[in-house]
Amino acid sequence: MDRDETTLERYKTAASPEERFHEYLQSRGMRSTRQRQVLLEQVFAQHDHFDADQLIEKLPRRGDADYVSRPTVYRTLGEFVDAGLLKKFEVDGRGVYEFDYGYPEHDHLHCSDCDRLIEFQADGLEQILREVAERHGFRVKDHTLIVDGVCEECFRAKRRSRRRLDRI
């Protein structure tokens, strides 16, 4: 929902997501199907966070020639993750996906009021994790950092309504 231009500019990679995915398919003897095309386009049209349901809402409905069933959506999202195109994490029990391929490392602020995810880059974090890992002899593959709280807009909105109540 909130990938601003400055961040997006840094997203430059050799092969496009489409090319990359086709390589992935070929290398595994998998096939290029209409469903995979439809999903590839829809997923990489906008670089937002989304869950399976949000994606399905944007897809053609049952009956349409480009309809994709729910199981196939889940299967294909898994393939995108496998291919290194998407990253998956969990928020409140459900899976959330976001663009990953060639996109800079970042973490998220999660507003418990409006449920929005806001990206941020924390410079010192990598260094800290390296040290922790070394101290524990731990081989890091990945990490998830989600900071819960209230975003600026929601905080202001709350303050406004609180003032309104005070006046009564």
Next chain:
Amino acid sequence: MDRDETTLERYKTAASPEERFHEYLQSRGMRSTRQRQVLLEQVFAQHDHFDADQLIEKLPRRGDADYVSRPTVYRTLGEFVDAGLLKKFEVDGRGVYEFDYGYPEHDHLHCSDCDRLIEFQADGLEQILREVAERHGFRVKDHTLIVDGVCEECFRAKRRSRRRLDRI
């Protein structure tokens, strides 16, 4: 699973978890029941990470006078979280609980091989989060940082078996 003594020593608080929970109940007109007692004891007997199923395994079975049903386990865990006694986070889609009341802030390494959670304290992290929050006008309530990878033991085990294979 892995709370060592040095960390546990720091766990000192004014009121005991039991006292604290009873205050919580009273302040809300809730009642002290046998089930809540049983769970309170079992949960705070050992300070490990656990999910609902692991807790239920340790409880008396159906038929026993101290049996607690699954829905009540879930309901009561929620109350413990509400009362500030437990902290809840998600690992691989299921809820994991841990002691929180008076326990020092920490985060977790998660071994994808043995599924163990290893606690760590990262000194600079708070500072980093404060800065990020300030930059975004974000009111932080909490955070979850889980570092995925392979723990020392599992890494060694893998290396051993790899050598064994090489020899063939």
Next chain:
DNA sequence: ATCATTGCAAAAGATTTGCAAGGTC
């Protein structure tokens, strides 16, 4: 033609809920 892929229906796993019966204050 071969074998991967899909959609359907159904299953699965974790957690939640409606409600009548029972327990606490």
Next chain:
DNA sequence: GACCTTGCAAATCTTTTGCAATGAT
């Protein structure tokens, strides 16, 4: 006695799976 809690059964929600039909190479 009032009303909070519980256990049961069933529902929910999200994701996964078996399988026969369909599609890609």
